[in-house]
Amino acid sequence: METNRVVKVMKALSNKNRFEIFMEIYKTNKQATYEDEECFIYEFMMKKLKIGAPTMSHHLKELANADLIVTEKRGKNIIARINEETVTELGNLLRLE
Amino acid sequence: METNRVVKVMKALSNKNRFEIFMEIYKTNKQATYEDEECFIYEFMMKKLKIGAPTMSHHLKELANADLIVTEKRGKNIIARINEETVTELGNLLRLE
DNA sequence: TTTACGTTTCGATAATTGTCGAATTATAAA
DNA sequence: TTTATAATTCGACAATTATCGAAACGTAAA
Numbered sequence: 001m002e003t004n005r006v007v008k009v010m011k012a013l014s015n016k017n018r019f020e021i022f023m024e025i026y027k028t029n030k031q032a033t034y035e036d037e038e039c040f041i042y043e044f045m046m047k048k049l050k051i052g053a054p055t056m057s058h059h060l061k062e063l064a065n066a067d068l069i070v071t072e073k074r075g076k077n078i079i080a081r082i083n084e085e086t087v088t089e090l091g092n093l094l095r096l097e
Numbered sequence: 098m099e100t101n102r103v104v105k106v107m108k109a110l111s112n113k114n115r116f117e118i119f120m121e122i123y124k125t126n127k128q129a130t131y132e133d134e135e136c137f138i139y140e141f142m143m144k145k146l147k148i149g150a151p152t153m154s155h156h157l158k159e160l161a162n163a164d165l166i167v168t169e170k171r172g173k174n175i176i177a178r179i180n181e182e183t184v185t186e187l188g189n190l191l192r193l194e
Numbered sequence: 195t196t197t198a199c200g201t202t203t204c205g206a207t208a209a210t211t212g213t214c215g216a217a218t219t220a221t222a223a224a
Numbered sequence: 225t226t227t228a229t230a231a232t233t234c235g236a237c238a239a240t241t242a243t244c245g246a247a248a249c250g251t252a253a254a
Contacts, residue, residue, distance in 0.1 A: 003116065003120075004113070006110075007111060010110040010111040010116070011107075011111040013107040013111075014104060014108040015104070016100065016101070017212085019100065019103065019104050023100075026193055042230070051213070051214090052213075052214060053230080053231065053232085054213075054214065054215080054216095054231090054233080055212065055213050055214075057231060058211095058212075058213085058232095059212090061232090073221090073231085075221065076229060076230045076231075077230065078230080087191055087193060090191050091191035091192050094187050094188035094191060095188045096123055096184060112241085112242075139200070148242085149243075149244060149245085150200080150202085151201090151204095151244065151245080151246095152244075154201060155202090155242075156242090158202090170201085170251090172251065173201075173251055173252065174200065175201070
């Protein structure tokens with residue numbers, strides 16, 4: 001993975017709220033979609049984190065922009081899933097042979 | 098690894114110059130010290146990165162503070178080595194089973 | 195014990211980033 | 225087709241961070 005890309009991914013995970021969003025997405029779905037909990041992501045923000053909808057939107061965009069997650073609009077809601085490829089790539093990089 | 102700690106590590110690696118310093122330390126020594134190239138770290142900065150000594154000092158402190166490297170004063174110079182433990186821990190975390 | 199050099203600290207500044215409220219867009223339900 | 229709700233965009237602001245020059249510090253060599 002090229003330097004600029006690694007740094008971008010690290011930056012995406014270097015904010016606590018964003019990291020928690022990422023982990024929540026991971027916990028709630030392992031490569032699957034939210035299915036019956038489609039609204040989840042934004043609900044999560046309202047409950048656990050103290051951030052508003054615009055901030056949430058911003059964070060999701062950053063995570064998606066770093067290819068850490070993939071988002072999709074389903075009806076009025078957003079569903080998200082982890083992009084395992086990026087996570088694996090990053091994991092390999094840290095396994096500094 | 099606890100959330101605040103992960104985020105701190107990510108933050109330490111989320112700046113390009115700092116990441117390159119980290120990688121250079123890794124490349125030049127794998128758990129060993131700089132030995133005959135003790136001045137290396139700061140020389141590296143002068144050559145490859147376009148940053149001054151104060152900035153370099155700051156970056157090294159951040160990396161050390163995140164437990165990603167260990168620094169040691171040897172004479173007038175600073176030697177650094179990777180803290181494999183942290184790197185491994187982070188690698189494991191990304192291996193989101 | 196001076197001097198020279200590598201490193202750090204300090205204070206300042208510019209750039210980046212996290213956050214918000216208000217307005218806008220998109221979609222689904224009434 | 226109006227209305228309600230979910231999400232995004234926009235503009236602004238506060239907080240954080242990367243960087244520097246100048247000054248201070250520590251150590252080794254002269």
